[in-house]
Amino acid sequence: MNKVTKVLLFSGGSDSVLINYLYKPDYLVYINMHTRYSEEEIKKIKNSKFGNDPRLRIIDFPFLGQYEREDAIIPLRNLYLPMIICNYFDVDNYGDLDICLGATAGDRVLDKSPKFAEDTSALLTYLYSPQHWIPEGRKIRINIDYKKYTKTEMLKLYKAKGGDINELMHESFSCYDPIDGQECWCRNGICKPCFRKYIAYKLNGAYFDPSIDVSVCEAIKAEILPQIEAGTYGRAEEEKEIKEVLKLYEKEHPENIGKILYKNNNHRHQ
Numbered sequence: 001m002n003k004v005t006k007v008l009l010f011s012g013g014s015d016s017v018l019i020n021y022l023y024k025p026d027y028l029v030y031i032n033m034h035t036r037y038s039e040e041e042i043k044k045i046k047n048s049k050f051g052n053d054p055r056l057r058i059i060d061f062p063f064l065g066q067y068e069r070e071d072a073i074i075p076l077r078n079l080y081l082p083m084i085i086c087n088y089f090d091v092d093n094y095g096d097l098d099i100c101l102g103a104t105a106g107d108r109v110l111d112k113s114p115k116f117a118e119d120t121s122a123l124l125t126y127l128y129s130p131q132h133w134i135p136e137g138r139k140i141r142i143n144i145d146y147k148k149y150t151k152t153e154m155l156k157l158y159k160a161k162g163g164d165i166n167e168l169m170h171e172s173f174s175c176y177d178p179i180d181g182q183e184c185w186c187r188n189g190i191c192k193p194c195f196r197k198y199i200a201y202k203l204n205g206a207y208f209d210p211s212i213d214v215s216v217c218e219a220i221k222a223e224i225l226p227q228i229e230a231g232t233y234g235r236a237e238e239e240k241e242i243k244e245v246l247k248l249y250e251k252e253h254p255e256n257i258g259k260i261l262y263k264n265n266n267h268r269h270q
């Protein structure tokens, strides 16, 4: 029997930071595909506390970047990456591999789907079956275990394991539209990642300055609530959490019930 090495494909974004705490991988791997965001992401990781993490590996793989589409999708990306991991972490030193893609509930691309994970695990394990060059064989598992949780649910698990929610909130930064290094929720209007982050952390009891609560919740009231009420929002799980956040907001800021304080028309949250 081989030992099993756990490898997380790590981007430094808030979901992958969170999965790191839940999954407890032996290695955090950033594969530098030389995309539009690679340099920025690497800089962010190096400046974060993960920059000095002995588990961190940055693997240079420039080939894929040239095939990045306008929408940032790289076809077959998650088929290439496990193959790279398999070669980098060889059987003699690392044994079997559990490769966590860091997939989350919002991921809809097929190369993070259950069928993909199952079929790719089977194919890679088949290619590493016992044979003349690898008599002991090797098992490879593509792990998408965290896909079944929303961000809010993952944070709940993190808290249950003794994690500090406020500390984590400051560790992870994924704003599309920052002002002076601060999240965009410091002013009117909010980008999609900050919006998701606010909902998940607020529902798990994180502390936000009251001015941020007002700015985010008023944006939700003005722009998202009407879509939910009209039945056009189309994300059932998220809707439930948004309504919970608004209930909390009414409790904390009863003075704003029935008012519309939102003035921004940039529609940045979409």
Ligand SMILES: [Zn+2]
Binding pocket: 174, 175, 176, 177, 178, 183, 184, 185, 190, 191, 192, 193, 194, 195
């Ligand atoms: Zn933002």
